[in-house]
Amino acid sequence: MGIRSKSAAVVVLAALALTTTACDDEKKDGGKAAAPAATAAATAEDTPSAPPAKVTPAIFLEKVTEKTGAAKSAKIDESITIGATTIKGKGAASWAHGLQADITMDVSGSPLAKTLEPVTGGPSVHYLYTDIGMYMKLGPDASAELGGHRWLRYTKEDLAKATGAQTTQFTSMDPVQGVRALIAGGKVTEVGQxxxxxxxxxxxxxxxxxxxxxxxxxxxVTQEQIEKIKQGLTANGVTHETLDVWVDADMLVVKRVEQADTKAGALNVTVGYSDYGTPVLAAEPYDYVDMRELQKHSEGATAS
Incomplete structure (x- = not known):
């Protein structure tokens, strides 16, 4: 199977870049991993939400950030398309204090699927996002070759090096961030029902x-971090993006779509949100191996 080969590390990093960045460079202040949210799921009514009279969309959306932020968590249904490659993910995320998430990505629509299979054991990749970083579940072959460890850990520093961007890009799953981006852009308009x-x-x-x-x-964010974000966007050929959000009668975000042109092709990130208040149990795994250790093994194998 050869997980210790240099190519294996490259494959893992490539999959990471594809499934975690999605050209999304929004930033939310970090914090400790959120405790499992145990609030009741919000119930949407069948009447359309609309800004009160004489209230601009931007002002209304400020209220939406408050209501959605207070809900703390939701189930996630995500689809990321870049050119001819599509990756889909399902799970749950909490954004109460930084991002905590348990997501399974289906990479069968990606050219990386066959190459990734020796690492993940199949076309699905199970991720846990915590305050420490990100954990990717290993397939049985890779686990056996790595001493029985079942998870591969990327620290925040590892992620920044692997993707060339800020690790807070995890907040692409945070519905509040899409609304904040629209407000910050200063060009938000209401399309209709x-x-x-x-x-x-x-x-x-x-x-x-x-x-x-x-x-x-x-x-x-520091100026150095801003420059890295700018360089990342420019390197990917991203000069602008279209952002859409849908808000239900309870002033909760139920859908978010980002679209942009990149050097790799058209980008479309669609995220659906449901079952607000759902518990998110993304505890730190104890049986993991660090990505840095895998890289050391890869370098050693290559040298020998």
């Missing part, structure tokens, strides 16, 4: 240029 998962919702849209996308990173 729509239906999402059989229920009424209001559709908002906006276009963000490079400066807008940088603005979303927030005041806590």
């Amino acid at each position: 729509d239906t999402v998962n059989g229920k009424a919702a209001t559709h908002y849209t906006g276009e963000l240029d490079l400066a807008d996308m940088i603005k979303v990173t927030g005041s806590s």
